Amino acid sequence: MITETNNKEIYLPLLEQKFSKELSEEIIQFPILEFPAKLMLGVEHTKVKFFPIVIKGSIRVIKFDSAKNELLLYNVEKLESCILSITAAMRDSYMQGVAFTNEPSAMFAISNEKASEWMQKYDCWRKFVVDLYDQRLGELINQHDVVSKQKDEIYIQKKEITDSINYAQRIQHALLPPNEYIKTLLPDYFILFKPKDIVSGDYYWLSQVDKKIIVAVADCTGHGVPGAFMSMLGISTLNQITKNKIDFHANNILNDLREQIKISLRQSSSESESKDGMDMALMIFDFKNNVLEYSGAYNSIYIIRKGQLIEIQPDRMPIGIHINDKNDFTNNVFYLEKNDMFYAFSDGFVDQFGGNPTKKFMSRKLKHLLLEIYTKPLNEQENILEKTLENWKGHNEQTDDVTALGIKII
Structure with a gap:
């Protein structure tokens, strides 16, 4: 009964x-x-x-x-x-x-x-x-x-x-920022998001705090289900860190994120501990004062201004346990100009195997491609990047999750 x-x-x-x-x-x-x-x-x-x-x-x-x-x-x-x-x-x-x-x-x-x-x-x-x-x-x-x-x-x-x-x-897609929300915050952008499997170890994240726009592109350890669990942990932790914050900088967010990830994964200085974590490029756009802050964990960003490509280098340490995890991440400041193009990628694009003979795409080829397309409309840039990746891959299996973000200053 x-x-x-x-x-x-x-x-x-x-x-x-x-x-x-x-x-x-x-x-x-x-x-x-x-x-x-x-x-x-x-x-x-x-x-x-x-x-x-x-x-x-x-x-x-x-x-x-x-x-x-x-x-x-x-x-x-x-x-x-x-x-x-x-x-x-x-x-x-x-x-x-x-x-x-x-x-x-x-x-x-x-x-x-x-x-x-x-x-x-x-x-x-x-x-x-x-x-x-x-x-x-x-x-x-x-x-x-x-x-x-x-x-x-x-x-x-x-x-x-x-x-x-x-x-x-x-569940994972529900945690990613919807396009309708992104359009209210970014003037002109594209996001290319291609998981290797059904779910992804890559993710992108966006939030507005005190009229500043925080954008992140991250690549978690692994792909598929294990990577997806790490991505959900990263998104949830970023939301907690930035909630109700007023005074913040890009490197402080990465510092806090690293500590919280280490706590969540129970990582210590032991050699036997899990080395799980994530690489990330995090940018803060202050459109009122035309200032960008960037901090990177292994992931750089590319800026193209008037035909010149500038690569801002990241720190060579991840979000997670590392020999240098007591050091702060670097805060890079860059002043914005109209028509500047900003790009952030996970490593899945440059690590994709293809061509004849088979080899990785590599960052040099990606930089040349960006210089060829940066003046085009952003939806066209996204289509060119995706088509280029597919043509390069050919009959090879996709190597890793792929995420590419482009933002234009208007």
Whole structure:
């Protein structure tokens, strides 16, 4: 029998182990559904009507193979959710598995609309969903040897992983600044964004603080799912650092970002520690006073003025643990003039293999290309860069994620 519980405040301490107090108080506004043991909760190919958060007991999620044998996908424990239910709920699609209670269990039933709203509103909710995808993807991948023996199971597994990564792509794109917002802040620009896989380890970020426009192009360790998780961490941390700041400089933002990334990744000076991190070019445009500040972690920027290309060099250290991570990043100041063109790239463009004989594109070739196209309209510049990259790549695989940003001063 299914019952609805009214005494929900007792679960606040439990919820606050995972979520913020504000979000926990929103969660308890939703009904708690209680289920007896060994009850089927979700039937395959049916619509999912809510986003579950388990607060008591546990639930197993399974598939059946062609011989009707039960294949365990994962167990959903306390303060966890079912990733197949999340995917189906968010996409308004059908459940791709079957769920049973292992024991008497209870869950909050969050509406699909509210779950989507929280993705924008709460960092802890986004982290909960992203961490859950990471955990479930690991569990699904660990079962590869089991399902690989039968063709049907391989197809099912691949589809579920791909569906999960496709939804991770939607989350990542939701965190990138939309074009409508960028157009309100930058006079004339283009962004070329070409992930190597479904999701990207590159990202671009933009914000306005005290009438100054902060723009960043970043390249995280790795690509695909691992790189995407790093990119989400970078975006979230930049938002926190710049929130409500009034007096700031480009190098201070990189200094703060490096410290926060090291804390988040639990990096210390130990040689055995993870060297994960990110390279970045960060610019602050003060259009009122015609001043640019730039600070770089391995990523330089190019400026073209009246036919002359200037490369402002970055510091040779990343956002993350490094032998020189006690040193401050350099703050470079540049005065703006009308028709100046600014470019920032991740290393995916210059590292792309192609040509005959096969070799990297390299920065010298990129600089010559920019000098040829910088006077053209920016949408045309973007198209030329993309076409040049594709022609160079030919039949080769894309080497890495590619991001290119161009900004014109008008």
